[in-house]
Amino acid sequence: MQEIRAKVLSCEPLAAGLIRIILHAPEIAAQAKAGQFIHMLVPDHAHVLRRPISLMAFDKEAGTLTLAIQPKGSGTQIICAMKPGDEITCLGPLGTGFDGAGAQTIYFVGGGVGVAPICGAMDAYATETSHAFFGFRGAQYAYGMTQAPCAVSAVSDDGTLGEKALVTKPLLEKIGEKRPDLIMACGPTPMLAAVQKIALEQGIPCQLSLEERMGCAIGACLGCNVKIVAEDGSWTYQRVCKDGPVFDAKVVDMHG
Amino acid sequence: MADLSLNLCGVHLKNPIIAASGTFGFGREYDELYGISALGGISVKGLCLGGRMGNPPSRLTETPSGMLNCVGLQNPGIESFIEHDLPWLLTKDVAVIANFFGTSIDTYCQAAEAFAPTGVHMLEMNISCPNVHDGGVAFGVKPESVYEITKAVKQHAKQPLIVKLTPNVSDITENALAAQEAGADAISLINTLTGIAVDVHRRKMILSNNTGGLSGPAVRPVALRMVWQCAKKVSIPIIGLGGIESGEDAAAFMLCGAQAVQVGTANFTDPFACPRIARELGEYCDAQGVANAQEIVGTLKSY
Numbered sequence A: 001m002q003e004i005r006a007k008v009l010s011c012e013p014l015a016a017g018l019i020r021i022i023l024h025a026p027e028i029a030a031q032a033k034a035g036q037f038i039h040m041l042v043p044d045h046a047h048v049l050r051r052p053i054s055l056m057a058f059d060k061e062a063g064t065l066t067l068a069i070q071p072k073g074s075g076t077q078i079i080c081a082m083k084p085g086d087e088i089t090c091l092g093p094l095g096t097g098f099d100g101a102g103a104q105t106i107y108f109v110g111g112g113v114g115v116a117p118i119c120g121a122m123d124a125y126a127t128e129t130s131h132a133f134f135g136f137r138g139a140q141y142a143y144g145m146t147q148a149p150c151a152v153s154a155v156s157d158d159g160t161l162g163e164k165a166l167v168t169k170p171l172l173e174k175i176g177e178k179r180p181d182l183i184m185a186c187g188p189t190p191m192l193a194a195v196q197k198i199a200l201e202q203g204i205p206c207q208l209s210l211e212e213r214m215g216c217a218i219g220a221c222l223g224c225n226v227k228i229v230a231e232d233g234s235w236t237y238q239r240v241c242k243d244g245p246v247f248d249a250k251v252v253d254m255h256g
Numbered sequence B: 001m002a003d004l005s006l007n008l009c010g011v012h013l014k015n016p017i018i019a020a021s022g023t024f025g026f027g028r029e030y031d032e033l034y035g036i037s038a039l040g041g042i043s044v045k046g047l048c049l050g051g052r053m054g055n056p057p058s059r060l061t062e063t064p065s066g067m068l069n070c071v072g073l074q075n076p077g078i079e080s081f082i083e084h085d086l087p088w089l090l091t092k093d094v095a096v097i098a099n100f101f102g103t104s105i106d107t108y109c110q111a112a113e114a115f116a117p118t119g120v121h122m123l124e125m126n127i128s129c130p131n132v133h134d135g136g137v138a139f140g141v142k143p144e145s146v147y148e149i150t151k152a153v154k155q156h157a158k159q160p161l162i163v164k165l166t167p168n169v170s171d172i173t174e175n176a177l178a179a180q181e182a183g184a185d186a187i188s189l190i191n192t193l194t195g196i197a198v199d200v201h202r203r204k205m206i207l208s209n210n211t212g213g214l215s216g217p218a219v220r221p222v223a224l225r226m227v228w229q230c231a232k233k234v235s236i237p238i239i240g241l242g243g244i245e246s247g248e249d250a251a252a253f254m255l256c257g258a259q260a261v262q263v264g265t266a267n268f269t270d271p272f273a274c275p276r277i278a279r280e281l282g283e284y285c286d287a288q289g290v291a292n293a294q295e296i297v298g299t300l301k302s303y
Helices: A026-031 A074-080 A112-125 A168-177 A189-202 B078-089 B105-114 B143-154 B172-181 B217-233 B247-256 B273-288
Strands: A002-015 A018-024 A037-040 A051-054 A057-059 A064-069 A087-094 A106-111 A131-136 A151-156 A182-186 A206-209 A225-229 A235-239 A246-248 B006-008 B011-013 B017-019 B041-043 B060-063 B066-069 B095-100 B122-126 B161-164 B186-189 B193-196 B211-215 B238-241 B260-263
Touching: A002 A026, A002 A064, A018 A074, A026 A057, A026 A064, A026 A087, A051 A064, A051 A074, A051 A112, A057 A112, A064 A074, A064 A112, A106 A112, A106 A168, A106 A189, A112 A131, A112 A182, A131 A168, A151 A168, A168 A189, A182 A189, A189 A206, B011 B095, B017 B273, B060 B211, B066 B217, B078 B095, B078 B105, B095 B105, B105 B122, B105 B143, B122 B143, B143 B161, B143 B172, B172 B186, B172 B217, B186 B217, B211 B217, B217 B238, B217 B247, B238 B247, B247 B260, B247 B273, B260 B273
Parallel strands: A106 A131, A106 A182, A131 A151, A182 A206, B017 B041, B017 B260, B041 B095, B095 B122, B122 B161, B161 B186, B186 B238, B238 B260
Antiparallel strands: A002 A018, A002 A087, A018 A064, A037 A051, A037 A087, A057 A064, A206 A246, A225 A235, B006 B011, B060 B066, B066 B211, B193 B211
């Protein structure tokens, strides 16, 4: 974990409503793991909370980080309006990240902006027998498929890309053909809840990457806590920023 | 370089910058970024006997020049803190302020007493959290109840007792005076201002508790006004807080009458805020030709 001034190398549209930013941040890239995130200071003086952004890719040799950001609110709009050569203050890498050690076949599941950290997970852990399942609102929102290190099946809400279906449909079909050793997922809460249900019902190990509004992002303020359930039914709150953002699907209460 | 040190209720602080409760945990996470011994003090995450789960997500959201939170006093309990965190914290050269709360006068007194045999340097009694229904603010609104609980807890408190005041009252100076009359050694103000945030697209409240506490630079003018008003009424030390982001902000609170200040939300904007503010306060004093930062306390020229 380090605080640095990262230089913007590029800041361009990646898909509809999504901007890809490449940062020169060698200190963070050197320590990065798939599924981790950085905490970005909005480069103005009005936003008191930083923005937690997942790593879509990182290159330790080139010292770069690739991010996909939705310019939805005023803070992310300012970040996405940066130009090459600009600098932005970032703390990272933060959080636990995915762990694919020992898994021969991994199914990757991503929805919308949640595809970005899944791309990082695929770079790190995809094998020949692995398969990715991406869900987008429509074809114009799609990204992350052309250079994927394993096969990708994409679906969309409007049918303009692949089948008009939820991402769980091709996932279930593929599980019927071949059970994976592990599932990794990131996306909207209803998608994560559906993937969690499938994984638990079929007894497949599964890692979910969660998103919450964050304060400190280093584990001090407890602002991003989510409900974590133990086997005996007891529960606690754990920190998405420090104990996560990747959690075992067995322990996450997606409705808490 | 100006001398920033002070004696606060008999406790030596190397500078008047204190990390505010709830934003800094027990100091461990920030100590991974910089040596927390750089601070004058740390007011730890609010503690109660037996601990507390806190509120469900979502617990915080950004607002214009500020933020709202409803964490709801999640903490592992005074017992756990004393066993697992305090010994580590006491190895750091920093004043440890135990922020605590209860749900009744009895549990407040028991909480204060639990710290008596420990090395904690000061106590900060939270009677002003707006985010839990049974946890404190009920005691912090009316001057009579501020007096009653301060008087009772003071008898069980071995360390100097700071009473943290809520701004969600019609006249905060009445509560400051009540705390002083009941024997408080110092007061800290302000806790957060109650607010709400609305998701208009979902037509739904953003925070799980509906209401939350507003902090950050948005509240600074209100906090400065309240510190200034209280400083004219009480003689016990005042610890000022509310949206401090820079050394000059800290100086503004001290000019209004605060001996020391707390830094909360700014830790999120800049995790290095506390040591930076201490350095900037020193630079401010040097530029003003002030040898000891305490010389500026209460020297604000007003109309």
